Amino acid sequence: xxxxxxxxxEVLYAVASLVxxxxxxxxxxxxxxxxxxxxxxxxxxxxxxxxxAVGLGVNVFVAMLVIAPLVVGLVGLIVExxxxxxxxxxxxxxxxxxxxxxxxxxxxxxxxxxxTTTGISTPIPGFAVGDYQISGYNFFIIVVxxxxxxxxxxxxxxxxxxxxxxxxxxxxxxxxALGYSPDRIYMATFFCGSALSGLAGAVLAPLVGLxxxxxxxxxxxxxxxxxxxxxxxxxxxxxxxxxxxxxxxVFTFAISPVIGEVALLVAAVVLLRLMPQGITxxxxxxxx
Amino acid sequence: MSLNRRDFLGRTAALTTTAMLPTAVFADGTIKLGxxxxxxxxxxxxxxxxxxxxxxxxAEINEAGGLLGRQxxxxxxxxxxxxxxxxxxxxxxxxxxxxxxxxxxxxxxSREAIRQTMRKTKTLYFYNVLYEGGVCDRNIFINGxxxxxxxxxxxxxxxxxxxxxxxxxxxxxxxxxITARWIQKxxxxxxxxxxxxxxxxxxxxxxxxxxxxxQTASPDLVIAPLVGGAHLSxxxxxxxxxxxxxxxxxSTTLGVGNEHKVLTPEEGNGIMCxxxxxxxxxxxxxxxxxxxxxxxxxxxxxxxxxxxxHYHGIKTWAExxxxxxxxxxxxxxxxxxxxxxxxxxxxxxxxxxxxxxxVLDVHLMQMQDQQMKVIETLPQRQPVDTQAVCxxxxxxxxxxxxxxxx
Numbered sequence: 001x002x003x004x005x006x007x008x009x010e011v012l013y014a015v016a017s018l019v020x021x022x023x024x025x026x027x028x029x030x031x032x033x034x035x036x037x038x039x040x041x042x043x044x045x046x047x048x049x050x051x052x053a054v055g056l057g058v059n060v061f062v063a064m065l066v067i068a069p070l071v072v073g074l075v076g077l078i079v080e081x082x083x084x085x086x087x088x089x090x091x092x093x094x095x096x097x098x099x100x101x102x103x104x105x106x107x108x109x110x111x112x113x114x115x116t117t118t119g120i121s122t123p124i125p126g127f128a129v130g131d132y133q134i135s136g137y138n139f140f141i142i143v144v145x146x147x148x149x150x151x152x153x154x155x156x157x158x159x160x161x162x163x164x165x166x167x168x169x170x171x172x173x174x175x176x177a178l179g180y181s182p183d184r185i186y187m188a189t190f191f192c193g194s195a196l197s198g199l200a201g202a203v204l205a206p207l208v209g210l211x212x213x214x215x216x217x218x219x220x221x222x223x224x225x226x227x228x229x230x231x232x233x234x235x236x237x238x239x240x241x242x243x244x245x246x247x248x249x250v251f252t253f254a255i256s257p258v259i260g261e262v263a264l265l266v267a268a269v270v271l272l273r274l275m276p277q278g279i280t281x282x283x284x285x286x287x288x
Numbered sequence: 289m290s291l292n293r294r295d296f297l298g299r300t301a302a303l304t305t306t307a308m309l310p311t312a313v314f315a316d317g318t319i320k321l322g323x324x325x326x327x328x329x330x331x332x333x334x335x336x337x338x339x340x341x342x343x344x345x346x347a348e349i350n351e352a353g354g355l356l357g358r359q360x361x362x363x364x365x366x367x368x369x370x371x372x373x374x375x376x377x378x379x380x381x382x383x384x385x386x387x388x389x390x391x392x393x394x395x396x397x398s399r400e401a402i403r404q405t406m407r408k409t410k411t412l413y414f415y416n417v418l419y420e421g422g423v424c425d426r427n428i429f430i431n432g433x434x435x436x437x438x439x440x441x442x443x444x445x446x447x448x449x450x451x452x453x454x455x456x457x458x459x460x461x462x463x464x465x466i467t468a469r470w471i472q473k474x475x476x477x478x479x480x481x482x483x484x485x486x487x488x489x490x491x492x493x494x495x496x497x498x499x500x501x502x503q504t505a506s507p508d509l510v511i512a513p514l515v516g517g518a519h520l521s522x523x524x525x526x527x528x529x530x531x532x533x534x535x536x537x538x539s540t541t542l543g544v545g546n547e548h549k550v551l552t553p554e555e556g557n558g559i560m561c562x563x564x565x566x567x568x569x570x571x572x573x574x575x576x577x578x579x580x581x582x583x584x585x586x587x588x589x590x591x592x593x594x595x596x597x598h599y600h601g602i603k604t605w606a607e608x609x610x611x612x613x614x615x616x617x618x619x620x621x622x623x624x625x626x627x628x629x630x631x632x633x634x635x636x637x638x639x640x641x642x643x644x645x646x647v648l649d650v651h652l653m654q655m656q657d658q659q660m661k662v663i664e665t666l667p668q669r670q671p672v673d674t675q676a677v678c679x680x681x682x683x684x685x686x687x688x689x690x691x692x693x694x
Contacts, residue, residue, distance in 0.1 A: 006500045013496055116333045116545075117517040119524065121552045126530030132503050135529040138496060207528070208493040209520035209550065213330055217491050217518065252497045257488050258460060260497070 002130030007253060013138040015245030016145035017204065019237060021218050022225040023148055024197030026237045030226050031169050032189055034084060035095040039222055040215025041105035042194055046072045046201025047210045048113055051120055060123045060206075065144075068202030069195040076194020080187055088186065102215065109212035117209035137207065144203055148196070153234055157288055165189050224268045230278020235287040239279045243267065318361035319354070319615065321346060321602075322387030322411075324377050324402065326394050329369025330517070333545040334394050337595035338416075339364065342391060344584055345602035355609045363387055371397055378402035382409040388615050389414065389605055391598065396420065396462065400689070403428060407687065412617050416601030417594050418544055418563070420466040421671065422690040424643065424678030427617075429624060431601040431637065431646045432594070433564050435470040436673035438540055438650060441666050442562040443474040443511070445652045449560065450536035451508025452480040457498065457522065459515040459541075460487035466692060467513040467540055470673065473694045483507050493518040495525045502535070513540040520547060527555040536560070544593040548655045556655040564648050565596040565634035566660035577633035591633075600632045600646070604639060625681075636668065643678045645671035 021043070028036045036042075046068040053063035079101060087093045124136035156162035165185055168175040172182040200218075208214070225244060229236025247267045252260030275282045323342050326335035346360050354360060363385045365377035374393070381387050382405060390406055391414045393399040399415045406413035407427045414429045421434035447454070454475045458464035464487060472482050483505040486498060502510060514522055523542065526532065538560040542548065548556050567578065567589070577599075581591050607630050609615065612623035625641040635649035650669050653660040677690040 003500070003504060006503075007497075010496045010500055014494070017494070115328070115330065117520055117547070117550050119520070119550060121524065121555055122528040124528075126528055128530070131506075132500060133530045133534060134500070135496065135525060137528050207521055207525055209517045209524070211330065211517045214517070217493060249497055253501060256486055257492050257498060261489060261492065 002132050005129055006132045006134055009134055009138060011246055011249045012142050014249045015241050016142040018221065018225050018241035018245050019145040019149060020141065020200040020203060022222045022237055022241060024193050024200060025222045025226050026233055027193035027196060028190060030233050032186065033091065035091055035098065037095055037099040037219065038102040038105060039197055040219035041102045042072050042076065042197035043201030043218055044109060044210065044212065044215040045075060045105065046198035047205035047214065048109060049198065050202040050205050051118055051210065054120050060120065064202040069199040072198025073191045073195030077187065077191045080190040084190060085186065106212045113212065115212060117211050119209045120206050122206040141203060149234060149238065153288065228268055228271050228278055230280035232280035232284055232287045235284040236278060236280040239284065318359050320385065320387040321360050321362050322381035322385060322390040323362055323364040324367060324374065324381065324390060324392035326369040327366040331369045331394055334594050337590045337592055338598040340585055341595040341599040342602055344581060345599050349606050355606055371401060374398045374401040378405045382406065382411045387411065391416065391602055410617055412620060414601045414605055416598040418597065420463045421673040422677060422692050424680065424686045424688055424690060426621060426680050426684050429604065429639065429644045431597045431604065433650065434645060434671045434673050435467045437669045437671055438562050439467065439470045439474050441650045441652060441669065442538055442540065442560065443471060444478045445562065446509055446511065446536065446538040446560045447478055447480050453483050453507040454480055455483055455502050455505055455507040455510045456485040457510060458487050458513045459519060460489050463515065464513050469694045471511050488514065488519065490516050491518050493521040495522045499526060499529050499531060507535060509536045509538060511538045515541055520550065523551055523555055532558065543660055546590060546592045548660060549658050553657045556658060559655045561660065562650050562652050563593045564650060565593045566651060566653055566662055567591060568659050568661055569651065573631055574633040596632065596634050600630065600634060600637045603630045603632060604628060604637060640671060642681055643671055643674045644680060645674050
């Protein structure tokens with residue numbers, strides 16, 4: 001009984017961390033069609049921002065939930081103004097440009113923070129469930145992911161800004177004809193996407209040791225999740241993160257961590273073979 | 289007399305140098321030491337202090353008057369944590385720079401990338417890093433601790449402090465696999481029981497399920513030959529789950545790159561390990577070594593296990609040259625095979641003639657407030673794992689890395 005609870009928490013945690021890792025990319029790639037190969041590096045920057053801020057004496061939660069998203073969002077804004085805005089609609093070019101960008105970020109981070117692993121310890125203590133001890137921080141990540149999804153849903157569906165953003169992504173020319181500036185809207189959306197990546201990096205930082213190349217570990221999982229999710233932003237994110245999270249943890253627990261990672265990739269291949277348009281290309285069609 | 293352009297330039301240069309240099313130096317020139325290390329990139333936490341250790345050892349040799357009356361000159365290449373560069377620079381050192389000895393290589397892969405080149409070109413090679421054991425080649429000398437030297441000491445020590453049920457979490461490549469087998473052997477030899485073994489690819493950084501799985505087996509002790517930055521997360525998540533005070537931890541790798549200084553005291557305190565070196569070793573050699581290091585590198589405190597092995601390696605080579613009285617490769621090998629010893633910051637280091645590995649002290653340690661406190665010293669341990677498969681005095685032409693069967 002205790003064990004099944006622990007496993008349930010681990011599965012939920014795996015799903016939540018996939019949601020976190022992929023949320024920023026879902027906005028930038030899923031909505032805006034910018035192949036952002038620097039997504040992992042945005043997360044890495046979020047992590048370093050948190051560690052630096054905590055080192056300067058800022059409360060760890062403020063650093064993770066406020067400062068890191070803001071800083072990375074601003075970095076994203078600068079990147080968008082300097083590079084990305086010239087490349088909208090040119091998929092391959094955005095890919096090359098952001099790949100270059102990721103190398104620049106890794107180089108800069110190495111120069112500033114050095115190449116040794118750094119980190120902070122998790123701010124929430126673990127607790128006992130029957131005979132088992134589980135990490136309290138896992139619950140925090142589950143909560144953050146849930147709040148994030150609800151917030152995204154609320155903004156995109158409930159606010160005028162969300163509506164305008166969605167409309168602009170679909171038909172920028174019509175939005176322009178209606179008097180909105182697609183340039184501004186793209187800029188704002190990219191800011192939000194970057195901020196989400198920064199938040200993910202920040203929240204995951206206390207769990208892992210951070211090096212300038214840490215971003216590489218996330219990029220593949222983020223793309224797999226977003227692509228397998230398909231055209232719908234939130235439904236896609238949730239459905240694919242759930243499928244992969246469950247597959248990964250069940251195999252990890254039943255067999256071994258190696259098989260867990262392999263199972264995730266096999267699941268992705270099978271899924272994309274059966275549903276080339278992603279999960280929401282077949283199910284939940286037209287949902288947000 | 290026919291004189292082509294190259295000969296002409298060469299002779300002119302030789303004449304000019306003769307005129308400019310004092311006779312004593314001209315008679316011999318310098319001794320060239322080739323170094324090949326990842327001084328930048330993901331492995332620089334290992335490589336940079338190794339590079340510093342090398343420079344310090346060479347400076348000490350030169351201050352003491354050099355070798356055979358000649359100064360030692362370093363030709364160093366930074367491989368930037370890129371395996372492809374090892375072959376390239378290895379070739380360059382032997383064919384172009386024509387060095388007298390090569391010290392370097394960090395990962396086993398980098399060692400294997402250059403070992404054959406060194407053998408073919410008859411260049412003496414020193415690899416000075418803790419590794420999985422089993423390399424048997426007369427042209428190479430190895431100073432790092434091998435699994436048996438370390439694990440045989442660590443297992444009974446850790447079991448005495450915790451209990452008989454052991455769970456192993458290891459990195460999924462040859463080092464982790466082989467070390468895990470040694471752990472299984474020594475746990476059984478000490479009357480314990482291995483209740484589970486899991487292997488992790490080097491980029492896995494989420495250990496949540498594993499921690500639950502370990503608890504299901506409820507061992508008394510977890511031994512973790514985990515490697516690299518991603519695996520450091522395990523020690524963090526273990527502490528975050530509140531497991532630190534429930535099940536004891538030991539590691540065969542944590543600390544060799546000063547990882548204990550990255551973990552907070554809450555995460556690191558109490559983890560047991562066994563190495564040849566710790567900054568906290570209380571010996572006059574170590575005090576002197578640390579003082580010199582800080583003076584030479586601006587107060588830097590990054591010396592660690594692998595850097596000290598590297599330092600021992602260079603000092604051993606120098607002693608070999610001194611005793612051989614020549615730079616001839618075979619003469620040095622034969623001199624070293626007499627069982628040369630040096631005293632270093634990690635204690636006495638002796639060349640084992642049979643395997644070309646080192647006989648050295650292993651210290652049992654426990655992490656405490658970001659330090660590695662020495663609890664007990666086991667003197668002069670033999671590399672029994674490699675000795676079991678390798679005998680260079682019987683088979684001098686051997687050229688294999690044995691995968692040790694246990």
